[in-house]
Amino acid sequence: MEFQYLTLEDFDLHDRSVLLRLDINAPLDPSNNQLLDDGRIKAAKPTLDALTEARVAILSHQSRPGRVDFTSLRRHAAELQRTCSQRVTFIDDVMGPAARNAVKELRKGEVVVLDNVRFCAEEMLEEKEEKLAKTNLVKRLAPLFDLYVNDAFATSHRAQASLVGFPQVLPAAAGRLMEKELSAIEKLMVNPAHPSTYLLGGAKVEDKVPVIENILATRKADHILVGGNVAKVFLKAMDTRLGELDEEDLGDITDEVLKANRILSKYPGRIILPSDFGTVKKGKRIDTPIKRLARSGRALDIGPKTTDRFTELINESKTVVAAGPMGVFEEDGFESGTKAVLQSMAEATAFTVVGGGHMAGYAGILGISQRLSHISTAGGAMLSMLAGEELPAITALVAAAKRHKRRPSREF
Ligand code: 3PG
Ligand code: MG
Numbered sequence: 001m002e003f004q005y006l007t008l009e010d011f012d013l014h015d016r017s018v019l020l021r022l023d024i025n026a027p028l029d030p031s032n033n034q035l036l037d038d039g040r041i042k043a044a045k046p047t048l049d050a051l052t053e054a055r056v057a058i059l060s061h062q063s064r065p066g067r068v069d070f071t072s073l074r075r076h077a078a079e080l081q082r083t084c085s086q087r088v089t090f091i092d093d094v095m096g097p098a099a100r101n102a103v104k105e106l107r108k109g110e111v112v113v114l115d116n117v118r119f120c121a122e123e124m125l126e127e128k129e130e131k132l133a134k135t136n137l138v139k140r141l142a143p144l145f146d147l148y149v150n151d152a153f154a155t156s157h158r159a160q161a162s163l164v165g166f167p168q169v170l171p172a173a174a175g176r177l178m179e180k181e182l183s184a185i186e187k188l189m190v191n192p193a194h195p196s197t198y199l200l201g202g203a204k205v206e207d208k209v210p211v212i213e214n215i216l217a218t219r220k221a222d223h224i225l226v227g228g229n230v231a232k233v234f235l236k237a238m239d240t241r242l243g244e245l246d247e248e249d250l251g252d253i254t255d256e257v258l259k260a261n262r263i264l265s266k267y268p269g270r271i272i273l274p275s276d277f278g279t280v281k282k283g284k285r286i287d288t289p290i291k292r293l294a295r296s297g298r299a300l301d302i303g304p305k306t307t308d309r310f311t312e313l314i315n316e317s318k319t320v321v322a323a324g325p326m327g328v329f330e331e332d333g334f335e336s337g338t339k340a341v342l343q344s345m346a347e348a349t350a351f352t353v354v355g356g357g358h359m360a361g362y363a364g365i366l367g368i369s370q371r372l373s374h375i376s377t378a379g380g381a382m383l384s385m386l387a388g389e390e391l392p393a394i395t396a397l398v399a400a401a402k403r404h405k406r407r408p409s410r411e412f
Contacts, residue, residue: 003182005397006173006404008047008149013054015108016146020047020175021162022060023152023377024076027357028069037361040154040377041079047151047175048084048111055106056086057145059094059162061118061155070118077113086111094120095140103144117162126158129396132165142169148400151175153182154378156393157385163393172400177377182394184353184374185385188220193318193351196221199310199341201228202324202358207380209233209256209263211387216267220386221319225272225310227302227326227337234273237261241294243279249298272313276303278327278334285333301327302337310337311344320345323355323383329362338362346371355382 022044027036035041048056058080063070077090088111093099095114102112117123122135132138138161142148148170150156155163156178166172174182198221200208208230215221226234232242233253237260242250264271278301279288287303288296302310307326314320322345326337342359345352346368354363354372356379363369376382385391 003186003394003398004401005394006171006401007179008050008173008175011147011171011173013051013147016054017103017106017144018051018054018056018147018149019141019145019166019170020051020056020058020149021152021166022058022175023154024060024073024080025062025154026076028062028071030068033069033071033075035075035079037357038079038083039357039360039364041076041083043177043377044080044151044175045083046180047149047177048080048086050176051149052086052109055103055108056111057103057106057141058111058113059117059141060113060152061123061162062116064118065121065124071116073113073116080111080113084111088113091115095137100140100144103141123160123162126160129159129164129168129392132159132161133168135161135165137161138165138169142166145170148172149175150393150397151177152393153178153376154381156378156391157381157389159392164396167396167400170400171404172397174397178397180374181376181378181382184376185382187351188319188321188353188386192220194219194222195317196319197223197225197313197317197321199225199227199314199320199322199326200230200324201226201322201326201338202356203229204324204379205229205233205250205253205256207383208324209259211383212271213259213263213266214387216263216270218388221270221321223270223272223313225313227274227306227310228324230324231274231302232299233257234260234264234271235290235293237264238273240290243293243296243298245298246293272309274302274306275309276305277301278303278337299327300331300334301329304336307337307340311340314341314344314348314350317348318350320348320350321353321355321386322359323379325358325362329358339366342366342368355379
């Protein structure tokens with residue numbers, strides 16, 4: 001599998017007008033809306049460095065309508081200014097006259113950040129590709145640009161206008177981050193070195209449980225080690241009773257438990273479950289074997305026996321992928337499981353990939369980012385791709401490349 005898309009090398013960028021779709025969606029501090037993690041902003045630097053001769057307008061989103069962190073991109077723009085060498089301005093408009101004038105007035109080497117693209121309601125309608133090319137967003141902005149660049153790998157699982165609409169009407173290239181992400185994932189998809197071990201944890205069980213079956217069926221992973229709430233879903237599938245508070249926290253997971261049940265019987269021995277957890281009692285950590293979970297407080301980390309088993313399996317592996325923490329590592333005393341697996345990944349000689357904002361951020365805090373083979377800016381998009389799903393934004397880039405090869409002179 002190799003994606004046939006165009007890259008920045010395929011285009012003359014000198015004094016060209018470029019629409020750059022980034023994913024600089026960041027966790028925000030709820031008290032003051034300050035950015036808590038600038039990892040995705042820093043990850044945009046290689047592409048911005050390649051565009052210093054161009055006139056660049058950036059399009060991105062922050063969160064989704066209805067959430068408290070659904071804000072403007074003003075702070076992100078200020079952060080981008082610290083990261084890149086170009087002069088960066090911000091305009092609090094996405095596609096109205098103010099935004100369009102700001103784009104028209106751009107000079108070579110300048111960057112303007114347009115406001116949160118999800119402020120336009122039509123960006124949230126996941127639609128068929130032809131419709132996305134006819135949205136107001138695309139109709140109003142596309143005529144102002146020579147080239148569309150997609151560097152938003154972390155949003156490429158969404159069929160939205162800013163991702164799928166523009167590459168239908170403009171020449172389109174993948175940015176540097178997109179190239180890096182896709183080549184790391186290609187290594188995982190095509191002949192991964194075995195034994196291959198995946199660690200899946202964290203909270204979003206509805207995203208993670210459905211991808212497990214495909215990952216096992218296609219032998220991308222020999223074993224999947226589960227932690228966090230993902231582990232709790234599998235324990236429920238085996239009729240293990242959890243503590244009352246954990247049961248409450250999980251909410252309705254009927255579908256996930258059914259899927260987990262099927263996975264356990266279809267792929268015996270390939271899901272490795274925790275045998276103990278770090279649970280809370282009166283604010284203190286108590287390491288608790290599975291059989292005593294029903295009478296324990298919340299399980300916030302994998303226990304020491306599980307941690308030893310997981311790190312042993314990591315050490316024996318040639319490929320290791322981790323998405324989602326083993327527990328609530330932000331809580332004092334409950335970081336040891338997540339920390340140990342990340343540290344063994346850093347020490348391993350295997351090809352190691354960490355995905356998802358929480359794990360990536362924590363690897364940074366532990367100072368081990370440089371010792372991992374690849375840190376993905378994506379969570380959901382990476383997992384969808386590993387599960388063999390088609391990513392609409394990538395499909396759109398590939399289609400744009402085919403079109404361009406047929407008619408290159410007309411377009412550039
Ligand atoms: C993410 O952080 O997961 C991406 O930015 C995509 O955001 P979404 O899940 O709200 O589409
Ligand atoms: Mg997401």
